Amino acid sequence: MPGHRLRWQPSRWSLQAKVTAVSIVVVAFLLALGVTVFYLAVRHAVYDGLNDRGATAVERLTDDARRVGPRGRAELAPEAPGFYLLQVVDDRGTVLAASPALAGRPAMTTRRPAGEHTRLTQTLAVPGVSSRVYIVSERVRTPDGWRTVHAGSPMADFEDTRGFFLGALGVAVALMVALAGLAVGRSVRRAMRPVCLMSAELAAITEGEPIRRVTVPESGDEVSELAESINQTLGRLERLVERQRGFVADVSHELRSPLTGLRAQLEVALECPEDEDWPTVARAALGEADRLQSIVTDLLIMAKLGAGLRLERQPVDLGELARAEVGRRRRRVPVEVEAAEGVVVDGTRAHLVRVLTNLLDNAERHAASLVRVSVHAEGDTAVLEVADDGSGIPEEDRDRVFWRFHRLDESRQRDSGGTGLGLPISREVAVAHGGTLEVADSERGARLVLRLPLKNQ
Known part of the structure; x- marks a missing residue:
């Protein structure tokens, strides 16, 4: 009732x-x-x-x-x-x-x-x-x-x-x-x-x-506009699902490689344990574990950025940050820093450090003899450039370097331990801060340019 x-x-x-x-x-x-x-x-x-x-x-x-x-x-x-x-x-x-x-x-x-x-x-x-x-x-x-x-x-x-x-x-x-x-x-x-x-x-x-499209009526009224909006949403959802599936497949592949190597090393060592140099085995296993940890850390950062979590921000002087990061450790090639004073942005310092580290590591891997870092202001935009004198990035690959787990042939030859997530993470951090990260033209080598809004005085 x-x-x-x-x-x-x-x-x-x-x-x-x-x-x-x-x-x-x-x-x-x-x-x-x-x-x-x-x-x-x-x-x-x-x-x-x-x-x-x-x-x-x-x-x-x-x-x-x-x-x-x-x-x-x-x-x-x-x-x-x-x-x-x-x-x-x-x-x-x-x-x-x-x-x-x-x-x-x-x-x-x-x-x-x-x-x-x-x-x-x-x-x-x-x-x-x-x-x-x-x-x-x-x-x-x-x-x-x-x-x-x-x-x-x-x-x-x-x-x-x-x-x-x-x-x-x-x-x-x-x-x-x-x-x-x-x-x-x-x-x-x-x-x-x-x-x-x-x-x-x-x-x-x-x-x-399977994700398909809804029927759009021929009335040409608000209902048909709703159907078109739904189809656009379904299209974006389909692309997101495909991207997610590809991401999962790439993650599975990237995680399988170090795990397989680690398992193979341990299995070989256990077959004849008395003949193995166990400190060497441990160092090799530790290397694979470091690679796994690096992949997982990068994945966690990307997950946080993708979830749109708002992190605490503070004023960060890009020039000071660049000088500190360059002087933190010795690198394979010299790094020159030309940083203007007072180029301050509003951001998350840890994330900006990660971006600069990724850009410096990428430049160091490809540089022949020198890496240059410059920081200056253009209008209401802070600009950070990292350039190397290596072979450069072909124009057709300038967007691909920002794909997840995508590594150019030269990168695989120079460094087989990379995760292929450094530049994608750097671009997502830039976007989360309201800026951009792109590959710019250069007379020699590669030049990556980070642009962020200057902090309002």
């Missing part, structure tokens, strides 16, 4: 039911308002007509009232159409004259206008008349005293017609509301049909079917 009641809560209705219900309420309100205004306008027109004809009847009665003496006369002749109930009454309520329909009857009403030339209109029941009577009254001064003239018109036709009229309007409103609800319901159902189809297609993708 509680579940049955919950189904009738509007919050649990379908969109079609909600839109139809709201449309029915709005249409019913507008129709009821329109019918009410129409009825009041017709009623006002009817009463205006009665008032005009009643005023004409009363004007003609005033002359008769002045001729009627204190004893009155037998009857009054109706002259205005519909107003055949006529009376002349004195201030004591005595009927001095009346039309044939009211002969011998008491006054239709005891109310009278406040003064001369003032009319009073009222609708009331008159004894002997089957319907209510619309009465127009006026006060007249005569030689024999004040007289009040009444002219009345039965409203039998109006009252009979009003019931039929209101019933017909009610039926018309109900039919129009029903037709509006039916039309809105069918229109919403037709409009929601593509949405239901897209929902079913998305549900199929969620349940494990």
Whole structure:
């Protein structure tokens, strides 16, 4: 029973039911308002007509009232159409004259206008008349005293017609509301049909079917725009999934190599343990373990950057950072530093150190005799350049060097222990800081340029 009641809560209705219900309420309100205004306008027109004809009847009665003496006369002749109930009454309520329909009857009403030339209109029941009577009254001064003239018109036709009229309007409103609800319901159902189809297609993708595209209706409206947006999202999702699968495959391959080497070394050593130089075996195993640790560390950094975690930032002087990192350890080739003062960025120092280390290690592997580091400002941008005098990077490979686990042939020959993640991590760090990292043109060797926004002073 509680579940049955919950189904009738509007919050649990379908969109079609909600839109139809709201449309029915709005249409019913507008129709009821329109019918009410129409009825009041017709009623006002009817009463205006009665008032005009009643005023004409009363004007003609005033002359008769002045001729009627204190004893009155037998009857009054109706002259205005519909107003055949006529009376002349004195201030004591005595009927001095009346039309044939009211002969011998008491006054239709005891109310009278406040003064001369003032009319009073009222609708009331008159004894002997089957319907209510619309009465127009006026006060007249005569030689024999004040007289009040009444002219009345039965409203039998109006009252009979009003019931039929209101019933017909009610039926018309109900039919129009029903037709509006039916039309809105069918229109919403037709409009929601593509949405239901897209929902079913998305549900199929969620349940494990290959990522495909939803059907785009040819209506060219908001629903088709929604379908196109969904397809764009699905396209990005498909590319992300493919990239993730490739990443997992690359990670598996990169992790398998040191693990396989480590296992092979240990298995060979254990076959003839008495013949092995165990310190040498341990150093070789430690090398493979270092490579595994390096890969895992790089993967953790990339995972944090990919998750969009906001790290604590602080002012970092790039020139000071470059001089400190270059002087931290000796390298295979000399490293020259040309750093301007006051080039400060807002960043995470540990990540920027990692970027500079990656760039220096990359330059050192490829340099023939020298590595140059320069730091300067260009407008509101800090620029850090690391250049070497090696063979350089071919133009067609300038984007590939930033792919994960992608290593050029020369890099594999020079250093078989690299992870292929140094430059990709460096670029993601640059992007996370609102900057860029790219390979720039150089007369000799490779030149990598890091650009970051300067800290606001």
